[in-house]
Amino acid sequence: MPARKPLHRQRDTVLYVEGGRALNGRVCISGAKNASLPIMAAALLTDEPVRLHNVPEVADTDLMREIIHQLGGRVRSLGGGSLTITTHRLASQVPDELGKRMRASIVLLGALLSRTGAARLPKPGGDEIGARRVEQHIRGLRAMGADIHETKADFVAKCRHLKGARVVFDLPTVTGTENIILAAVLAEGRTEIFNAAREPHVQDLARFLVKMGAQIHGIGTDELVIEGVERLHGAEHHVIPDYLEAGTYAIAAAATGGDVTLECSPPEDLRQVLLKLEEAGVQIEVGEGEFRVRRPRRTPLRPVDMGTWVHPGFPTDLQAQYLALMTQARGESVISEYLFENRYQHVPELMRMGARISVHGRTCFVHGPTELHGTDVVVPDIRSGAALVIAALCAKGVTELHHAWHVDRGYQDLAGKLSEIGAHIERRKPHQRKAAPTTDRSYE
Numbered sequence: 322m323p324a325r326k327p328l329h330r331q332r333d334t335v336l337y338v339e340g341g342r343a344l345n346g347r348v349c350i351s352g353a354k355n356a357s358l359p360i361m362a363a364a365l366l367t368d369e370p371v372r373l374h375n376v377p378e379v380a381d382t383d384l385m386r387e388i389i390h391q392l393g394g395r396v397r398s399l400g401g402g403s404l405t406i407t408t409h410r411l412a413s414q415v416p417d418e419l420g421k422r423m424r425a426s427i428v429l430l431g432a433l434l435s436r437t438g439a440a441r442l443p444k445p446g447g448d449e450i451g452a453r454r455v456e457q458h459i460r461g462l463r464a465m466g467a468d469i470h471e472t473k474a475d476f477v478a479k480c481r482h483l484k485g486a487r488v489v490f491d492l493p494t495v496t497g498t499e500n501i502i503l504a505a506v507l508a509e510g511r512t513e514i515f516n517a518a519r520e521p522h523v524q525d526l527a528r529f530l531v532k533m534g535a536q537i538h539g540i541g542t543d544e545l546v547i548e549g550v551e552r553l554h555g556a557e558h559h560v561i562p563d564y565l566e567a568g569t570y571a572i573a574a575a576a577t578g579g580d581v582t583l584e585c586s587p588p589e590d591l592r593q594v595l596l597k598l599e600e601a602g603v604q605i606e607v608g609e610g611e612f613r614v615r616r617p618r619r620t621p622l623r624p625v626d627m628g629t630w631v632h633p634g635f636p637t638d639l640q641a642q643y644l645a646l647m648t649q650a651r652g653e654s655v656i657s658e659y660l661f662e663n664r665y666q667h668v669p670e671l672m673r674m675g676a677r678i679s680v681h682g683r684t685c686f687v688h689g690p691t692e693l694h695g696t697d698v699v700v701p702d703i704r705s706g707a708a709l710v711i712a713a714l715c716a717k718g719v720t721e722l723h724h725a726w727h728v729d730r731g732y733q734d735l736a737g738k739l740s741e742i743g744a745h746i747e748r749r750k751p752h753q754r755k756a757a758p759t760t761d762r763s764y765e
């Protein structure tokens with residue numbers, strides 16, 4: 322286990338941001354959280370050691386390490402985002418307190434069924450961005466022969482032997498696709514997944530499993546064919562850079578009228594986002610394994626409409642940040658969120674900072690430009706937190722972001738990285754003179 326206090330146990334952080342400074346410089350993008358989590362789960366599919374590099378130091382990966390540790394696995398940190406995972410013997414019950422904190426723990430269902438023939442895990446935590454059902458995961462695993470009993474609080478699953486099946490998703494679910502892949506690689510026979518999710522992190526999981534000896538065809542497409550193998554072996558893997566982190570810094574640079582180069586970040590995964598930024602008047606220069614985002618402050622931002630979609634569409638995980646950017650554009654922009662029905666929790670907080678936004682169902686009308694002002698805000702989830710930081714960087718005065726631990730779930734050292742490129746941002750314990758807002762919101 323890590324020597325430092327795990328990030329998921331540090332719940333009292335407040336971020337203080339003094340706005341009004343353009344971001345300038347270079348930022349090194351960390352490994353992808355949403356790739357690391359299923360890849361760590363995949364490490365449970367062999368009793369040989371697995372060595373991973375570029376795993377981001379964020380609260381969710383700390384939590385996954387703790388879960389694996391409590392299941393009986395050994396996670397050894399090698400420093401600098403590298404770790405080894407070895408699991409000789411493995412329990413099949415995910416501790417309630419840990420499992421329900423993180424939505425991604427659901428991928429342990431496929432992994433544990435595959436490795437141990439049984440799994441018991443709490444239903445992933447109360448999420449506020451939408452209903453986030455998992456019925457497609459369950460339907461797919463049942464088609465593969467798993468006997469899954471669902472109670473109000475948890476899933477209890479067992480199977481003698483998983484068998485390949487044809488799994489057709491109604492919609493391309495990211496963790497659903499990952500769950501079926503994890504179950505299929507060691508199942509008997511062939512599994513076909515139709516309408517599979519194609520996000521870069523799903524692809525990275527598949528590539529890692531291939532290194533372990535899995536047979537997966539169609540990686541990067543929406544039709545995956547997996548031929549089950551008898552066993553998987555240890556492997557070494559560099560997790561892909563986090564395109565969502567890169568997108569967040571790109572938007573922050575554009576919003577503040579800055580000039581930032583994002584290192585270790587191939588821009589291909591962000592095509593849609595970069596196109597939207599260019600349409601809005603932001604200059605993008607693509608180099609090898611990096612890209613530069615520039616907007617001279619006197620260049621006004623144009624309002625550009627956007628709708629989220631599954632990959633390669635505009636990622637829902639960058640919608641909040643993009644919306645914050647559009648508060649600085651001259652004119653009205655229309656933002657639509659098609660993936661999650663409740664992913665506008667940043668809007669009331671942005672409005673408290675002066676933004677003019679009206680929400681109509683899944684669509685938001687943003688009227689810009691607005692001069693934002695610093696105030697106290699409460700972070701409702703990871704990506705909304707990033708959006709509020711971007712707004713705070715543009716705002717006049719000081720913004721205090723409470724419940725900033727949400728941001729730690731998905732961004733490695735956000736305050737440190739932003740400080741290095743000129744932001745005035747600090748992590749502190751809650752201010753003595755002001756009580757933190759009392760609203761508590763559970764994990765994603």
Ligand code: EPU
Nearest residue numbers: 355425452453454455456457458493494495496660661703
């Ligand atoms: N859905 C169903 N039934 C299912 C599965 C999904 O109706 O059985 C619906 C969901 O309710 C949602 C849509 O399908 O409306 C898409 O959900 P999906 O299953 O793809 O999302 P997820 O797997 O729960 C992952 C990421 C999210 C990201 C979404 C969409 C991880 C650990 N989480 O969630 O990331 O927003 O895909 O790309 O990979 C984040 O990192 O901040 C985050 C929330």
